[in-house]
Amino acid sequence: MNIFDDLLLNILVLTIPIVLTHIVWLDRPGTLDSYDKYGKVVITIICSLAAIFCMTHPFFKSIGDHFDLHIIPVLIAFLYSGIRSGLFVSGVILAYAYIMNGPSFFWIVTLLAILVPFILAFIALSNWKHITPKVMFPTLLAFVSALATFCITLLYRVGSFIQVDHTFLFYGLLYCLVHLLTMWLLTNLISRIRDNVKTRQEIQRSEKLNVLSELAASVAHEIRNPMTVARGFMQILSQSQVPEEKKQVYTAMVIEEIDRAQSIITDYLSFAKPEAEKLEQLDISSLSPMLSNLLDPYAAARGVDLQIHMENSLFIQGNLDKMMQCLVNLTKNGIEAMPTGGPLRIIAFKKGAQIILKIMDTGVGMTAEQINRLGTPFYSTTNKSTGLSMMVSYRIIRTFGGDIEVASQPDQGTCFTISLPAV
Template sequence: MNVIDDLLLNILVLTLPIMVCHILWLDRPGPISFNPSNRAFIGLICSLAAIFCMSHPFFTITGNNFDLRTIPVLVAFLYSGIRSGLTVSAVILAYTYYIDGSDFLWIVTLSALLVPFILAFIALSNWKYRTPKVMFPSLLAFISALATFCMTMLYRIDSNVSVDRSFLLYGLLFCIVHMLTMWLITYLIVRIRENIAMRQEVQRSEKLNVLSELAASVAHEIRNPMTVARGFMQILSQSEVNEEKKRIYTTMVIEEIDRAQSIITDYLSFAKPQAEKLEEVDVSTLSLKLSNLINPYASMRGVEIHIDMESSLLVKANSEKMIQCLVNLTKNGIEAMPSGGTLLITGFKKSAKVILQIKDNGIGMTPEQVNRLGTPFYSTKNKGTGLGMMVSYRIIKHLADSSK
């Protein structure tokens, strides 16, 4: 019973760090890569696992310990490279000398034979490009365990220690345990990597799907003003149109082209990734610039703007993006009051956070409309596209993420 307990404990120690390492990579963007720091970390984990296995062999026969120290060596060689594998091998030799110096020469001889065999097997099998990937590491573990057992048997014969049937039975069990443990570890690594790759592919597909739908919607929205502009241009090409109508039609053409340009600008602001320079921005100072930008538009619609800001409201943000976001929000607030009203912009500190509020006394929105805010081409305005609010949502989300 103790043999099974020690064996299961060894397998747990070998599999748990590998699972934790790969699961941590699930939240990292981009493909899995092994830079020097990752390789060093894998080498360290495998070295600690080898030391544990040597300290807790799952059975012992007349002075010979049978443990799973070979598994961390194989994992380091297979998944982290020659340097990590040699590092783990050196740690095993050093720990062997520390716990039992009498067998050190024997372990050095075994390592000198086993390590070149492992490297030759990896180089000749080309296992990473074969299917199934779990077969070759499992076979390598079985052969390595068999070679270790054979060398141990020769050592016992040379030392005049008996080799009976029970020893051979334990040796067979030793090889099978190595093969099954390596199969389990390799299977876990392969499955986790497949899940990582699948997740990244799904994320890419979702992004492409959203952008393709958005591009189709943009094309549809642009087609309308372009059709109107083309119709007016055809009318203007006729000689019987008087000057007054030409002026009216030309104004309408310009308005429709400006509308199409606005749609394209908002789409590019959302779809095109840009490296933003973050800096400390004083929101109270930024509100003055906002007031200068939005006041003429508010006056034209009979809306009064009141700004109540505390001083020194510092946040880390991109000032241009933040102004764009505030202009979009205040413009929506003004347009929500078709009969005029008051737009109140307040800013204050609450604990360590800066709170910025924009309030209007307009027509309001239903809960369903609020839930749909920020989706492309949803707007409560007759000629709205919803892209301005979507861009504002993205700017706010980026600002929130960068402040964490």
């Protein structure tokens, strides 16, 4: 049982660190096909330590020769980290063999002198990384390397007139099979890890491209509508028989449609790059008169009573223009959600380490499904809106380190709660 315990311990020490290194390192951007400089250093150190452990704990000791798995770390270093890494691990094995067992040092040198050129020739000639069965070739290489080691040991025994019995031959065959199965396990795990990482990165890349294409198509569609309307009115204006009063009406409509297209482009650019150029200490309560002056006429025209109540000294780390853009977007949405008018309240207060802003309308409200879709590209509860303003508002608040929560019931109004870290 001690043999199997030592063997399983060797396989565990070989497998766990090498597999974990692949999982952690290859999942980083740009390191899928090969390790970067630091990754090669890590895999070299891990393989060196694994080789030292295998040499310290051989699993076949009862037959006079110590058989261990130190060839596996050498192969892993050569195959997955490069020639320098493999040579370094080989040097570590030689140094440790000399320190640990001086008389057998000559045979370790002989084994490595035969195996290393063979491994290098295999790597140079096989082009194994570009062949579909990436597991078979390293596995066969491990088997052949173990077989070569066993044959050299056998020749040494015959030349030294040491008895070669059935037990020695059985353990030698088992030694080769252990190398084959261990290398198959390692390379199979590494291959699957690489394939999974590659698949996941391809999925992420395709999702990004899909979102980008949908966003571009939506922006083009939203801009085409006002441009088509403006073009139609310009064609009418080009006709000489159009009365003067009609020209003024059509001109106003053309300007309105162009402003609408400009607003869509501005919202898109804000969504694409929402980060404020300069973050500074900002008192939200100072925005109350600006917000009132800007939105009172818009609210009054729709029969909405805009009520703003903010505590004093509500300081956050933010940007004045971006914060105003966010509040205007959310307040306008609230006003437009109240077709029959009514009160719309904006309150702000400090709660612990948070500044809380609530925008509460008494409009048509939203269902749970509509709330979940808020802030997604080009989703709006009204036919006139592009949905970009809501996306921009969400992005701005998150840029400031805050969050937006929405509570709503159909025909009972909506409450937007903005939480921002206080300064």
